[in-house]
Amino acid sequence: xxxxxxxxxxxxxxxxxxxxxxxxxxxxxxxxxxxxxxxxxxxxxxxxxxxxxxxxxxxxxxxxxxxxxxxxxxxxxxxxxxxxxxxxxxxxxxxxxxxxxxxxxxxxxxxxxxxxxxxxxxxxxxxxxxxxxxxxxxxxxxxxxxxxxxxxxxxxxxxxxxxxxxxxxxxxxxxxxxxxxxxxxxxxxxxxxxxxxxxxxxxxxxxxxxxxxxxxxxxxxxxxxxxxxxxxxxxxxxxxxxxxxx
Numbered sequence: 001x002x003x004x005x006x007x008x009x010x011x012x013x014x015x016x017x018x019x020x021x022x023x024x025x026x027x028x029x030x031x032x033x034x035x036x037x038x039x040x041x042x043x044x045x046x047x048x049x050x051x052x053x054x055x056x057x058x059x060x061x062x063x064x065x066x067x068x069x070x071x072x073x074x075x076x077x078x079x080x081x082x083x084x085x086x087x088x089x090x091x092x093x094x095x096x097x098x099x100x101x102x103x104x105x106x107x108x109x110x111x112x113x114x115x116x117x118x119x120x121x122x123x124x125x126x127x128x129x130x131x132x133x134x135x136x137x138x139x140x141x142x143x144x145x146x147x148x149x150x151x152x153x154x155x156x157x158x159x160x161x162x163x164x165x166x167x168x169x170x171x172x173x174x175x176x177x178x179x180x181x182x183x184x185x186x187x188x189x190x191x192x193x194x195x196x197x198x199x200x201x202x203x204x205x206x207x208x209x210x211x212x213x214x215x216x217x218x219x220x221x222x223x224x225x226x227x228x229x230x231x232x233x234x235x236x237x238x239x240x241x242x243x244x245x246x
C-alpha cells in the first residue's frame with residue numbers, strides 16, 4: 001500500500017485541531033510568532049503525542065496582529081533571535097512531554113519570502129542549524145531556501161492541497177477569490193494529481209511538474225475536517241494510506 005504524507009498547521013487558535021489530528025501525518029505548531037501561547041503549544045504537543053503524529057515548529061515573523069501574513073522590515077539578527085526563541089520554546093515543551101521535534105516549517109510571509117529571498121532563507125537555515133542538523137525543513141520545491149539548505153539540513157518538499165498555484169509555482173495570493181480550494185472533491189482531485197502524477201494545474205489551466213514529499217491542508221478552512229475525512233476515504237479506495245493514521 002502506498003502512503004501519502006499530509007501535514008497541518010495547528011495550535012493557531014482554530015476549532016478543529018482535535019478532530020484533524022488523528023487523520024494527519026505531521027503537525028506544524030504555532031510557537032508564538034503569529035499565534036500560539038505556551039499553553040496552546042503544550043496542549044497541541046500532547047494531542048500529537050497521543051496519536052503519534054510528527055511534531056514540527058511553525059515559526060513566523062513576530063507579528064500576531066497580522067497573523068504573520070505580511071513581511072516585516074526587521075534586521076536579520078532580530079529575525080533570527082525571534083525564530084530561534086520560537087523553536088526553542090516548542091522544543092523545550094516537547095521534550096518535557098517525552099517527544100522530539102522532527103521538522104521546522106516557516107509560516108505565512110516568512111515562508112513565502114524565504115522561497116525567493118536569499119537573505120531571509122539564510123536566516124531560517126541558520127536558525128535551524130542552532131538546534132539539530134537532523135531537523136528537517138519543510139519548504140517549496142525549486143525555491144531559494146531549498147537550494148541553500150541542500151547539504152546542510154534535510155529538506156522536505158511541500159505542496160498545498162487546498163491552494164491554487166500560479167505558473168511559476170507560487171501560491172495564488174489570498175487576496176484573489178480563487179486562492180483557496182474548499183470543495184472536498186476539488187481538493188482530492190488537486191491533491192491526487194500532485195501525488196500520483198507529480199503535476200499541478202495552474203490558475204490558467206496549464207499543467208506544471210511538481211514533485212512534493214508532503215502536502216499541507218490548512219486547519220482554518222471551515223470544512224477542513226470534512227475534507228480530511230473525505231481524502232482518507234478516497235485515498236483508501238485507491239489503496240493509498242495517509243501515513244501515521246491509526
